[in-house]
Amino acid sequence: MSGPVRFGRRVRALPWPGLQWAWHAPSGLAVAVALVLAVGVSVGTYGTGGAAADVQPVAAPDACAPDWVTGWQTAAQPAPGNPALGGTTLRMVVHPQVTGSEIRLRLSNAYGTVPLSVAGVSAARSDGAAGLLPGTVASVMFGGQPSVVIPAGADVLSDPVPLVAEAGRPLAVSMFLPVAPPVLTQHSVALQTSYVSRRGDWTLGDASAFPVPVGSWLVLTGVDVLVPRPVNAVVTVGDSITDGVGSGPDADERWSDALSDRLSRSGGAAVMSVLNAGIARNRLLSDGTAGGGDSPLTRFDRDVASAAGATDVVLHIGTNDVAARRSAAEITEGMRRFAERARSAGMRVFLTTITPSDAGPHGTSAAVANRAAVNAWVRVHGREYADGVFDFAASVADPAEPTSLAPEFDSGDGLHLSAAGYRAMAAAVDPELLTGSPCLAGTSPVRVLLSGG
Structure with missing residues (x-):
């Protein structure tokens, strides 16, 4: 599959004197952002497994110029187009993982059957809902034009947008769709409230123009951020458990969020952008099943x-394949193929055990035996194909009944995890096995200082 159509200029080398920088966004933005990177804080070691190095890698100075990293993304799925969306503006709310001076947007028509016209796009800091923070709204261009037509089956990447992104602070991306397509590319279970406007181009409009909340991300699938020093990313791939089902809406409590928080608190070279590519109902071995999107491969x-x-990818999947009565041999072969694909792309890849469940087809005696066989293979043979193994099943199982989730980690349906369960999964990841971000070695966590508003 080819990559997105790219618009705009090459990355420019920004001057970053010393260790303190300030960005002043255009268009009267009253917020100055300073990043202070204090030298001399060492990074501790974590976990007990894996062949981890005792010393964090250090990048050559000339490799540490400003660069782009994906700061937020979601996995795309097809959905029937809603005619009511024609002539409205979509306002998608997202939380970037990193801080930087510019952004660029990835819009997707990957599953479209006809070209998708987007007649206007803006990006701004969000108040956490449909409101835009005053003075932060920026128009988004594509090859210098304010509109774009995305071919069927394609993605596009915008020109750089001079808007400061802050890790954990919400952004709002607004897109005017003159016509609703017959098939819309979206992510169904966002666990984040976004908004649809009344009719009209409200890309620059205030919250009052957006009366309809939606629980999916539509069209927007990625936000890249220009960071002062390169930050590497780890992509978490999986099903509804990676998608975060069972955690709270608008709370960022997925296991990928918990891992991001853990790495950012560690600081230094441990910091990575943790990206989520989970899709509810996804299967390792089949495509498009019951709305579950394409397989990870x-x-x-x-x-x-x-x-x-x-640079890294963590695969946590298989519970829906077990429920569909796929054999342990088929599932482990699928994991092996995925690991080989990731390694052929030059990435570090990590396999995980399948978390326990006693719910419906996930909890039959045959499913329990199959899951146990897969997990035994991952523990014994996973490192033959991957760069490491994370035992998620052991981290959340009930000690008294290991085929079930521990009560405190169960969201209530016997399959999906609570926020505490997702934190336990993230705690099972050994950060020393991840690539990390060598250009941040020897630095403290980034502190974002705000003034004005």
């Missing part, structure tokens, strides 16, 4: 390899 190029700065 089919969507690898779009959801993993195309992410700017991606």
Whole structure:
């Protein structure tokens, strides 16, 4: 699969004198952002497994110029187009993982059957809902033009947008669709509230123009951020458990979010952008089943390899294949193929055990036996094909009944995890096995200082 159509200029080398920088966004933005990177804080070691090095890697100074990294993304799925969306503006709310001076947007018509016209796009800091922070709204261009037509089956990447992104602070991306397509590319289970306007181009409009909340991300599938020093990304691939089902809406409590928080608190070279490529109902061995999107191997190029700065990938999947009565041999062969694909792309790849469940077809005696066989293979043979193994099943199992989730980690349906369960999964990741971001070695966590508003 080819990558997105790219618009705009090459990355420019920005001057970053010393260790303190300030960005002043255009268009009267009253917020100055300073990044202070204090030298001399060492990074500790984590976990007990794997062949981890005792010393964090250090990048050559000339490799540490400003660069792009994907700061937020979601995995695309097809959905029937809603005619009511024609002539409205979509306002998608997202939370970037990194801080930087510019952004660029990836819009997707990957599953479209006809070209998708987007007649206007803006980006701004969000108040967390449909509101835009005053003075932060920036128009988005594509090859210098304010509109773009995305071919069927394609993605596009915008020109750079001079808008400061801050790690964890919400951005709002607004897109005017003159006509609703018959098939819309979206991510169904966002666990994040976004908005649809009343009729009209409201890309620069205030919250009052957006009366309809939606729980999916539409058209927007990625936000890249220009960071002062290169930050690498790890992509988490999987099903509803990676998608975060069972955690709270608008709370960023997926296991990928918990891992991001853990790495950012560590600081230094441990910091990475943690990207989520989970799709509810996804299966390792089949495409498009019951709305579950394409398999991880089919969507690898779009959801993993195309992410700017991606160096690592963690695969956590298989529970839906077990429920569909696929054999342990089939599932482990699928894991092996995925690991080989990731390694052929030059990435570090990590396999995980399948978390326990006693729910419906996930909890039959045959499913329990199959899952146990897969997990035994991952523990014994996973490192033969991958760069490491994370035992998610052991981290969340009930000690008294290991075939079930521990009560405190169960969201209530016997399959999906609570926020505490997702934190336990993230705690099972050994950061020493990840690539990390060598250009941040020896630095403290980035502190974002705000003034004005």
